[in-house]
Amino acid sequence: MxxxxxxxxxxxxxRAAALALLAEGWFVVLTGRRREALDETIGLSAAADRAxxxxxxxxxxxxxxxxxxxxxxxxGRLDLxxxxxxxxxxxxxxxxxxxQQWTHVIDVNLNGAFLCANAAYRxxxxxxxxxxxxxxxxxxxxxxxxxxxxxxxxxxxxxxGLTKTIALDGRVHNIACGQIDIGNAATPMTRxxxxxxxxxxxxxxxxxxxxxxxxxxxxxxxAGLPADANAMFLTVMATSMPYAGRG
Numbered sequence: 643m644x645x646x647x648x649x650x651x652x653x654x655x656x657r658a659a660a661l662a663l664l665a666e667g668w669f670v671v672l673t674g675r676r677r678e679a680l681d682e683t684i685g686l687s688a689a690a691d692r693a694x695x696x697x698x699x700x701x702x703x704x705x706x707x708x709x710x711x712x713x714x715x716x717x718g719r720l721d722l723x724x725x726x727x728x729x730x731x732x733x734x735x736x737x738x739x740x741x742q743q744w745t746h747v748i749d750v751n752l753n754g755a756f757l758c759a760n761a762a763y764r765x766x767x768x769x770x771x772x773x774x775x776x777x778x779x780x781x782x783x784x785x786x787x788x789x790x791x792x793x794x795x796x797x798x799x800x801x802x803g804l805t806k807t808i809a810l811d812g813r814v815h816n817i818a819c820g821q822i823d824i825g826n827a828a829t830p831m832t833r834x835x836x837x838x839x840x841x842x843x844x845x846x847x848x849x850x851x852x853x854x855x856x857x858x859x860x861x862x863x864x865a866g867l868p869a870d871a872n873a874m875f876l877t878v879m880a881t882s883m884p885y886a887g888r889g
Contacts, residue, residue, distance in 0.1 A: 643692070645717040646865065647671045647709075649700055649758055650727035652679025654829035655779065655857050657686075659724050662858030663865065664689040671713050673698045674727065700727045700754030710761040719769045722865050723762035725755050726779040728797075730831070733790035733840055744793045751797035752804075759808060759819075766817050773816030775872075777864055778805050782825040782877070782885050789840045802875075809874060818872040820864055825879025827854040841884070852880040 646663050650656035651672035663670050664687045671694045672680045680695035687693060694716060698709040713720055728751045731743045759776050766774035783791060784798035801821065808819035826835055828851040838846040856878060864873045879885055 643667070643669050644721045645669045645671070645713070645719060646722035646724065647673060647713055647720060647758075647762065648724045648726060649673050649698075649754075651683055652676050653683075654831055655824060655827055655854060656724070656726045657683045658827075658854040658858035659726065659861040660693070661687050662855070662862045663722075663724075664692055666862050666866070668692065668722070668865075669717060670694070671696055671709075671717070673700075673709055675699055700758055701749040703757055706754075706757040706761055709758075710765055714765060720762060720765045721774050723758060723774070723776045724779070724861055724865075725758050725762075725776060727754055727758075728779060730791075730794050733788070734792075735790050736792050739792055747793035747797055751794065752800050755797075755801060755804065759804065763808065763812065763815075763817060766812075767815040771816075773869060774818075775865060775867075776808055776812075776817065776819045777861060778808075778819070778821045780805070780821040780823040780875075782823055782879060782883075784821070784823050785877075786885070789842060805874070809872065816869060818867075818869065820873045821875050822857070822860060822864065823875065823877040823879075824857055825877070825885055826851045826883045827857050827880075828852065829854050849884060850880040850882045852878075 646668045648660040651660040652674040669692045673696050677697050684693045699705040780801050781798040783795045784802050787795035805821040835849045860878045
């Protein structure tokens with residue numbers, strides 16, 4: 643049975659991905675900081691017998707090490723990491739940004755992504771048969787920013803570099819690495835899109851969203867590719883959102 647780890651699986655994109663993978667027959671280790679949210683996700687699936695909730699803080703090296711030790715103990719191998727956990731800070735003009743706001747985002751979105759990818763990579767490298775796939779959650783912001791989003795945008799641009807490097811270094815170990823760049827999936831985090839968000843011209847406008855289940859189906863597609871194929875960068879977004887021509 644194929645085994646996946648999904649970080650940030652207690653809500654939003656992570657929940658959608660975990661449910662979609664479970665529906666496709668994967669054994670899924672769901673991780674996040676809140677056990678009750680992970681259990682709630684599992685309760686939404688008809689395949690709870692193929693799900694395991696493990697609480698972890700992706701920004702804490704010891705917590706990440708314990709997570710992947712548990713995966714190794716229970717599953718024996720790892721075929722997929724969806725490196726999804728992330729956070730943000732309220733829209734803040736760069737001149738007003740504090741170091742605390744900056745590190746609040748960097749610690750999870752970048753350091754956490756590194757820690758999980760690094761642990762998954764080592765597990766995939768050292769298992770028999772060797773190999774696996776890592777999918778990093780980038781963003782439309784990995785390509786172009788929103789106003790007042792320096793920490794988030796910087797981390798997502800960095801994720802692109804991380805994806806490329808893992809994909810290159812992973813070749814020798816049969817490890818594929820790709821990135822999904824998501825635009826305006828309807829989740830609690832993007833609820834504000836429907837009431838209005840800042841635009842480059844200074845206006846506040848509502849933006850279209852798409853069903854988050856679309857993201858889950860996209861993760862299933864990327865995860866199901868044969869070992870000799872990789873969707874290195876895949877953008878899935880609300881059709882009419884301001885991305886092409888943003889600004």
